[in-house]
Amino acid sequence: xxxxxxxxxxxxxxxxxxxxxxxxxxxxxxxxxxxxxxxxxxxxxxxxxxxxxxxxxxxxxxxxxxxxxxxxxxxxxxxxxxxxxxxxxxxxxxxxxxxxxxxxxxxxxxxxxxxxxxxxxxxxxxxxxxxxxxxxxxxxxxxxxxxxxxxxxxxxxxxxxxxxx
Amino acid sequence: xxxxxxxxxxxxxxxxxxxxxxxxxxxxxxxxxxxxxxxxxxxxxxxxxxxxxxxxxxxxxxxxxxxxxxxxxxxxxxxxxxxxxxxxxxxxxxxxxxxxxxxxxxxxxxxxxxxxxxxxxxxxxxxxxxxxxxxxxxxxxxxxxxxxxxxxxxxxxxxxxxxxxxxxxxxxxxxxxxxxxxxxxxxxxxxxxxxxxxxxxxxxxxxxxxxxxxxxxxxxxxxxxxxx
Numbered sequence: 511x512x513x514x515x516x517x518x519x520x521x522x523x524x525x526x527x528x529x530x531x532x533x534x535x536x537x538x539x540x541x542x543x544x545x546x547x548x549x550x551x552x553x554x555x556x557x558x559x560x561x562x563x564x565x566x567x568x569x570x571x572x573x574x575x576x577x578x579x580x581x582x583x584x585x586x587x588x589x590x591x592x593x594x595x596x597x598x599x600x601x602x603x604x605x606x607x608x609x610x611x612x613x614x615x616x617x618x619x620x621x622x623x624x625x626x627x628x629x630x631x632x633x634x635x636x637x638x639x640x641x642x643x644x645x646x647x648x649x650x651x652x653x654x655x656x657x658x659x660x661x662x663x664x665x666x667x668x669x670x671x672x673x674x675x
Numbered sequence: 676x677x678x679x680x681x682x683x684x685x686x687x688x689x690x691x692x693x694x695x696x697x698x699x700x701x702x703x704x705x706x707x708x709x710x711x712x713x714x715x716x717x718x719x720x721x722x723x724x725x726x727x728x729x730x731x732x733x734x735x736x737x738x739x740x741x742x743x744x745x746x747x748x749x750x751x752x753x754x755x756x757x758x759x760x761x762x763x764x765x766x767x768x769x770x771x772x773x774x775x776x777x778x779x780x781x782x783x784x785x786x787x788x789x790x791x792x793x794x795x796x797x798x799x800x801x802x803x804x805x806x807x808x809x810x811x812x813x814x815x816x817x818x819x820x821x822x823x824x825x826x827x828x829x830x831x832x833x834x835x836x837x838x839x840x841x842x843x844x845x846x847x848x849x850x851x852x853x854x855x856x857x858x859x860x861x862x863x864x865x866x867x868x869x870x871x872x873x874x875x876x877x878x879x880x881x882x883x884x885x886x887x888x889x890x891x892x893x894x895x896x897x898x899x900x901x902x903x
Contacts (some may be wrong), residue, residue: 531686534693538700545704559848563855564710602869638711641844647737650847654895658719665895666711669848 546570552640554579554596559643561669571621572636574614574662576607578649579642593645596655604656611637611660640668712851731831733762733829735850743850746771752849760858763832763889771774773832777824780816787812789844813888826865827888834893851893858891864902865889 556579567573577596581589585601594601597610603654622628637657641650657665735755736744743750745758763774765772790805790812797805819827838847862885863874870881877885 511712527690528686531689534690534697537691538697540696541700541704543819545700547704559845561712561848561852563852563859564712570742600745631825636713638709643843643848644846645844646840647838647842647844647847654716658716661719663716663718665716666713667848667851668709668711668850671710673725 511610511668519553550599552577553582553585554594556640556642558640558668558670560672562673564669567666571635572618573638574611574635575638575640578645592641593649596616601665604652608630608660611662628656635662636664636666637662638666638668677754696792716895727833731833733773733832733834735834735836737838737842737846739839741843741846752853755850755853756857756860759854760860763830773830775828775830778819778827778829780819782850783816783819784860789817814880815887818888822869827877832892837892854893855891858889861889862886
């Protein structure tokens with residue numbers, strides 16, 4: 511009766527995979543926390559300009575997106591090469607802007623628990639302008655004037671952050 | 676036979692389910708963080724358009740060839756930062772550059788007192804704004820005591836970026852960036868003179884004080900057509 515029995519020809523035990531789900535769940539939670547869901551697919555080509563002095567936006571739910579750039583290659587036959595406006599996955603004319611902003615305001619209001627807070631939040635709406643860097647300022651100015659008419663005064667120019675710190 | 680307990684549920688497929696979820700999230704989300712420049716457009720109908728003295732308007736013009744004209748001076752993009760900082764500070768008190776107003780301590784103290792009052796009477800809805808205002812007022816007074824009225828002055832400048840319709844958006848953003856960097860230069864220099872520390876070494880309050888001393892004031896006026 512020896513205490514140290516020879517293991518002899520016993521097979522090596524298989525590696526337990528019981529903790530695999532835990533590991534994967536940790537990964538899953540990491541990605542759920544660290545990422546944000548995609549808003550929309552761009553159908554206009556946009557190379558954003560670089561800037562050092564910019565800030566990150568905190569509240570995505572208050573943002574309305576306007577994308578400006580030349581249509582992607584597949585759509586150039588239909589829409590031409592000139593910079594166009596993309597709202598909600600479709601290329602639109604500038605006169606659709608009013609409707610889009612109004613829809614966005616309504617959806618912000620609906621998300622709020624009460625109408626008073628909803629109105630307050632709707633006033634805080636930020637229009638995020640994602641504009642291709644080769645766009646002429648005239649095009650942008652037309653949109654800015656339209657936004658002023660709609661009383662959507664908070665704008666945010668989306669840029670590539672190249673802060674060298 | 677009857678004594679058998681409930682059989683254990685096989686958890687072998689748990690990993691597969693988790694993987695599936697993981698892959699779903701990987702595909703539908705993005706890591707990219709968007710950063711941008713916040714601006715406030717002027718209201719369409721200003722009730723009382725503020726009368727701004729001409730010397731206080733720092734106008735920057737951009738034309739179709741993306742040339743920059745700063746207060747009537749043709750500059751390249753790299754020169755804007757330094758020049759802008761000079762103009763905003765206006766240390767030599769030039770006639771044609773924006774004026775600075777001396778601040779007196781009583782005024783700041785009165786504002787702090789007022790902020791304290793509002794803070795005390797604030798309810799849930801405006802608590803956050805009241806706290807912010809109070810913090811700002813406190814820091815302004817502190818900055819005044821630290822720097823004195825020779826450095827901490829109120830500049831009446833307004834930076835107005837105007838352009839022709841044919842100018843590039845890229846130039847516009849670069850220019851805005853350079854102008855904001857001009858403010859940063861001013862803050863950094865003042866800070867390093869005072870505390871002998873670089874911007875990164877300053878603490879949060881010191882940074883905030885410098886930002887309050889030299890606030891940016893860029894107006895989103897409409898682009899003009901008539902600039903040659």
